[in-house]
Amino acid sequence: MTMECAPDSTRIPPEGLDEARPVFLVGMMGVGKTTIGRQLAAALGREFVDLDHVIEARCGVRIATIFDIEGEEGFRRRETAALDEYTRRPGLVLATGGGAVLAEENRRMLSERGCVVYLRAGADELYRRVARDRNRPLLRTADPRQRIVDLLACREPLYESVAAITLDTGDQPVAQVLRNLLPQLPVRPAVQAPFTE
Numbered sequence: 001m002t003m004e005c006a007p008d009s010t011r012i013p014p015e016g017l018d019e020a021r022p023v024f025l026v027g028m029m030g031v032g033k034t035t036i037g038r039q040l041a042a043a044l045g046r047e048f049v050d051l052d053h054v055i056e057a058r059c060g061v062r063i064a065t066i067f068d069i070e071g072e073e074g075f076r077r078r079e080t081a082a083l084d085e086y087t088r089r090p091g092l093v094l095a096t097g098g099g100a101v102l103a104e105e106n107r108r109m110l111s112e113r114g115c116v117v118y119l120r121a122g123a124d125e126l127y128r129r130v131a132r133d134r135n136r137p138l139l140r141t142a143d144p145r146q147r148i149v150d151l152l153a154c155r156e157p158l159y160e161s162v163a164a165i166t167l168d169t170g171d172q173p174v175a176q177v178l179r180n181l182l183p184q185l186p187v188r189p190a191v192q193a194p195f196t197e
């Protein structure tokens with residue numbers, strides 16, 4: 001008699017299964033938190049929320065406009081309030097903003113309330129992905145590529161300090177990132193999703 005084995009991407013970790021534990025995605029702008037978060041939520045049969053989109057919907061304007069009117073400080077206040085609310089919700093896949101790990105209180109919320117996944121990529125690849133997008137106020141400088149290098153150097157230890165799982169997305173298509181991620185998560189996949197490349 002032959003035994004049917006599930007493919008690696010659907011293998012369920014033996015311990016720590018938790019249907020309700022939220023999954024939080026952290027990492028630099030352009031690393032793929034929104035893209036991967038959406039597909040991860042579909043694979044887990046969960047609701048997906050993007051914190052940047054929550055803040056934009058509440059304010060009725062794009063993030064760049066919030067920075068223009070209230071400065072980065074005003075945006076960070078809104079970000080902490082939204083993070084406090086959404087990290088308490090069970091069963092979410094939550095994509096956070098690239099700077100959500102800057103405040104110590106935010107880092108505490110993330111690491112205490114859910115499973116934090118750090119998505120990582122090098123500065124050149126991040127720059128390639130975000131170069132044409134105008135809604136990233138921190139990149140409105142003379143040398144946005146250098147800005148990414150500087151932000152990454154300063155933030156990398158912060159992302160690492162909250163992460164339970166770290167994954168490279170720089171040289172991997174989205175579908176492969178998801179195949180690598182699913183077996184590491186201490187949550188139960190609801191379905192096996194046909195990931196899009």
Ligand SMILES: Nc1ncnc2c1ncn2[C@@H]1O[C@H](COP(=O)(O)OP(=O)(O)OP(=O)(O)O)[C@@H](O)[C@H]1O
Pocket residue numbers: 027028029030031032033034035036052095096097098129130136169170172173174177
């Ligand atoms: N693994 C990947 N390989 C190639 N391109 C990718 C990958 N993941 C995401 N992308 C592309 O990179 C761009 C940025 O991705 P996305 O918006 O998901 O990043 P983000 O982490 O949510 O950024 P932000 O923090 O600014 O919201 C998109 O055009 C997306 O299609």
Ligand SMILES: O=C(O)C1=C[C@@H](O)[C@@H](O)[C@H](O)C1
Pocket residue numbers: 028029052063096097098099100135136137138
């Ligand atoms: O890296 C950052 O600090 C930011 C990333 C985006 O997700 C937004 O949250 C905002 O543009 C700030």
Ligand SMILES: [Mg+2]
Pocket residue numbers: 033034035050052095
């Ligand atoms: Mg995003």
